[in-house]
Amino acid sequence: MSGSHVYPDDDAHTVTVTVMDGVGGVDSDSLTVTVNNAPPTVNIASLQTLSPDLIGLAPASYNDLGAFDTHTAIIDWGDGSTTTATVMAAKRAVIGSHQYTGVGSFTITVTVTVDDGGSGSNSFSVDITTVPTVVGIPFVGAWGLLLLAGLFGLGVIFRARNSSRNARRTFLVGRR
Numbered sequence: 001m002s003g004s005h006v007y008p009d010d011d012a013h014t015v016t017v018t019v020m021d022g023v024g025g026v027d028s029d030s031l032t033v034t035v036n037n038a039p040p041t042v043n044i045a046s047l048q049t050l051s052p053d054l055i056g057l058a059p060a061s062y063n064d065l066g067a068f069d070t071h072t073a074i075i076d077w078g079d080g081s082t083t084t085a086t087v088m089a090a091k092r093a094v095i096g097s098h099q100y101t102g103v104g105s106f107t108i109t110v111t112v113t114v115d116d117g118g119s120g121s122n123s124f125s126v127d128i129t130t131v132p133t134v135v136g137i138p139f140v141g142a143w144g145l146l147l148l149a150g151l152f153g154l155g156v157i158f159r160a161r162n163s164s165r166n167a168r169r170t171f172l173v174g175r176r
Helices: 142-155
Strands: 011-020 026-034 041-043 046-050 055-056 060-063 069-076 082-084 086-088 095-102 106-115 119-127 133-137 156-162 167-172
Touching: 041 106, 060 069, 069 086, 069 095, 095 106
Parallel strands: 041 119, 055 133
Antiparallel strands: 011 026, 041 060, 046 055, 060 095, 069 082, 069 106, 086 095, 095 133, 106 119, 156 167
């Protein structure tokens, strides 16, 4: 006789085995199985230099055997600053970005923590040769960069008509 079962999350579970002999004899016994939490594993894709001041990579991904676990993530950018990252639970992905203000070689560490205390990390190095340089997890892509540049880098001009004075006003949103 043999059997197997996969538990979806860590906890203590009661297992009962019942044996029947086919002529009316029945016997049962129970035992407790404790399933311990396994820490998540964090995977990081390769870096891609998009321009001298923009470095990107695909979202950091994580794998966790606990089906009911919830996750948080921190990115240590290696220059003394950390960010609470955005966790995309459905895709098991971590995203964030950071602007470096100094040149050098930095080790970036992505740490994913499970609601019941386990955590997993992975690191990679980045060489910053010009400042400011933005490192994005994930990189935005050409169309996304164009959109971001239009919204944040160049500014967006809105024209509004003041109906009471019938005059036009210009508003600038973003950097000057």
